[in-house]
Amino acid sequence: MLAKYAVFTVITSVISFWCMQQVQEPYYKHINDFYNTFCIYLSKKVNDFLSSRNILTCVAAAENEELFQEEESDILFTADMLNKYSENSEKLYLSILGEVFDVTKGKKFYGPGEGYHGFTGKDGSRAFVTGDFTEKGLIDDVLDLSLQDIKSLSDWSKFYHKEYEYKGKLIGRYYNSDGRPTGYYYKLQKKLVEAAKAQTVSDEFKLNYPPCNVEFDINTGSRVWCSTRSGGIERDWVGVPRKIYEPGSKTHRCACLNIMGQSTEADRNTRIKNIEEYEDCHPEATSCHVHM
Ligand code: HEM
Known part of the structure; x- marks a missing residue:
């Protein structure tokens, strides 16, 4: 038995x-x-x-x-524990999105009196994108930020993983006392996936509608023009300058439109809705003087 x-x-x-x-x-x-x-x-x-x-x-x-823990060497920090690695400490630690890093080697940035000292001893994730380094700004709540900001935060996190030593997790908003991810953490992951998708759409849009070159002359005003490298996008066509309204944006930017290129029905519809010619500029001109 x-x-x-x-x-x-x-x-x-x-x-x-x-x-x-x-x-x-x-x-x-x-x-x-x-x-x-x-x-x-x-x-x-x-x-x-x-x-x-x-x-x-x-x-x-x-x-x-x-x-449950991703890495055996993870230390679980309480807010008080982390707070000790700031003022009067030989070691300087900071947390971003609930992950703790040893930034002692970056003393010239993070040491007492230096510009980024505020990040040490706490999780001030939000300030990485807002630039608000006050006590009110150095907080870990980020979910209401834009997808672009969330993506930028994730890039900062990658930066710390690459440049500094990862120490463990901070118990609080992102990880619970067992070191397991919280509901907040998973909500953030969902936003990150959305942000990555939005970035792909935006990158694709930029490839199809590369930015124009722009210059300003005190006598003649602003000029926008297209070239095979404008917007840093190398291509085998020049295109013509157009005002373009990106999806979800109320303001326009100057984009080069490939009027010789083949276009699909969907593409033509997008063009009608989101693209305008510059006033007083020939529709086939590769350079236009504009009134900003
Ligand atoms: C949202 C605003 C900003 C944030 C969150 C931010 C954050 C940071 C951080 C964390 C570092 C240290 C990087 C490391 O550990 O190696 C840094 C470095 C630096 N930042 Fe900023 N920064 C901001 C805006 C600016 C602005 C506006 C300028 C310039 C006008 C600037 C100039 C620099 C310079 C020159 C360095 C040193 C780079 C190096 O020597 O490698 N930052 N920044």
């Missing part, structure tokens, strides 16, 4: 562990909760045969942090 339960426990444990390896993070907790409940139930059933220590071992194994 005992052997039967033991074999059953081992098999179910292996299957549960394998499942945990396969599924994505948001589901870890549910599978783990199920594993906990099942494990305790099983242990209770064999309680007559096994010592009560087995229950504890079972629960402890299920609660083993290493199962």
Whole structure:
């Protein structure tokens, strides 16, 4: 009987562990909760045969942090712990999007009295895009920022991963006391995916409608013109300057339109809605004087 339960426990444990390896993070907790409940139930059933220590071992194994943390070396910081790595500290740490980095080697930026000292000892993620380095601005709430800002924050995070030593996670908005991601963290991930998509659309738009060259002369005013390299986009056509309204934007920019290029029905419709000719400029001219 005992052997039967033991074999059953081992098999179910292996299957549960394998499942945990396969599924994505948001589901870890549910599978783990199920594993906990099942494990305790099983242990209770064999309680007559096994010592009560087995229950504890079972629960402890299920609660083993290493199962949930991305990196074994992660330190879990409380806000107070992190706050010590700022003023009067040899080591300088900062947190961005809940991840803590040792920025001591960047003392000339982050040391006391330096321009970016405010970032140390806390998570001031928001200020990385707002530039508001006051106490009110150095906060970790970022979800209401624009997709572009969120993308920029993610670039800052990549920068710290590349340039500085990653130390662990800050317990709070992004990670809970077990070091597991919070609901807020997953909301941010969702926004990041949206931001990446928006970036792809915007990049594609820029390739199809590259920015014009612009110059200003005190006597003749502003001029926009197209060339095979304008907007930093190398191509085999020049195009003609047009006012273009990007999706979701009320203001226009100057874009080079390939009037010789093949266009689809959808493209033609977009052009009608979002593109205007410059006043007093021939529709086929590659350069226009404009009234800004
Ligand atoms: C949203 C506003 C800004 C933020 C959040 C920001 C943030 C930062 C941070 C965190 C660093 C340190 C990078 C590192 O660890 O290596 C840095 C460096 C620097 N920042 Fe800013 N900055 C901002 C605006 C500006 C502006 C407006 C200027 C210039 C007018 C500027 C000039 C510099 C320079 C020159 C460095 C040093 C670069 C180097 O020597 O490698 N920053 N910035």
